[in-house]
Amino acid sequence: MTDEDEKLAFLVNVYNLMIVFAFARFGVPRSNAARYSFFDDVKVNIGGHAYSFNDIEQGLIRGNRRPPYHLRRTLRGGDVRRAFALARVDPRAHFALNCGASSCPPVKMYTPEGLDEELTLASKAFCEDSVTFDADANALTVSAILKWYRSDFGADDAAVARRVLTWLQGDTKTALENALRRENSSIKLRYAPYDWTVNATATSRSYEGVKTKVDVSRITGR
Numbered sequence: 001m002t003d004e005d006e007k008l009a010f011l012v013n014v015y016n017l018m019i020v021f022a023f024a025r026f027g028v029p030r031s032n033a034a035r036y037s038f039f040d041d042v043k044v045n046i047g048g049h050a051y052s053f054n055d056i057e058q059g060l061i062r063g064n065r066r067p068p069y070h071l072r073r074t075l076r077g078g079d080v081r082r083a084f085a086l087a088r089v090d091p092r093a094h095f096a097l098n099c100g101a102s103s104c105p106p107v108k109m110y111t112p113e114g115l116d117e118e119l120t121l122a123s124k125a126f127c128e129d130s131v132t133f134d135a136d137a138n139a140l141t142v143s144a145i146l147k148w149y150r151s152d153f154g155a156d157d158a159a160v161a162r163r164v165l166t167w168l169q170g171d172t173k174t175a176l177e178n179a180l181r182r183e184n185s186s187i188k189l190r191y192a193p194y195d196w197t198v199n200a201t202a203t204s205r206s207y208e209g210v211k212t213k214v215d216v217s218r219i220t221g222r
């Protein structure tokens with residue numbers, strides 16, 4: 001176990017718990033505009049600093065890499081919170097974070113001592129349910145998560161396919177493995193549509209925005 005393991009396990013657990021708390025406290029974001037506001041404006045107090053969902057995922061867990069479709073990093077120069085960002089990006093963390101959408105990975109608790117095995121199991125389970133390979137078309141269909149965070153998984157389609165291969169099992173793994181072994185094989189990546197619907201009833205409160213910074217430090221016990 002390393003300090004990075006402890007930090008990553010803590011951040012993933014806080015993120016997932018924070019989603020449940022925020023849905024109950026502020027309502028469910030049901031549109032793109034509401035989601036944009038929700039993930040930036042709802043914040044948790046960790047060690048005296050306020051963090052939004054995006055601060056935790058993009059700023060800390062992803063080592064402050066530039067978020068998808070953004071021109072700048074989440075934590076700007078001079079932001080003291082940058083000191084707490086992970087030094088190494090583990091792409092398996094994407095299969096552990098649950099933002100409340102139907103296409104998200106299931107919520108589990110992660111421990112510093114067993115983090116490596118737990119993240120590998122989460123990655124295998126997620127890929128088992130979301131990855132398919134069409135041998136005739138030489139096309140690998142994966143979650144849109146791998147499109148948004150392409151830089152975390154590989155520089156090109158072949159690199160992403162090789163990374164995904166490590167989390168596959170059975171016939172899908174064998175077929176993809178055989179395709180990657182062939183000379184001049186060109187794997188094409190396809191991305192499955194992401195289901196943003198949430199596991200909430202139609203009468204659940206809808207998120208209407210948070211006017212001020214919110215301190216929900218009680219959910220962390222700190």
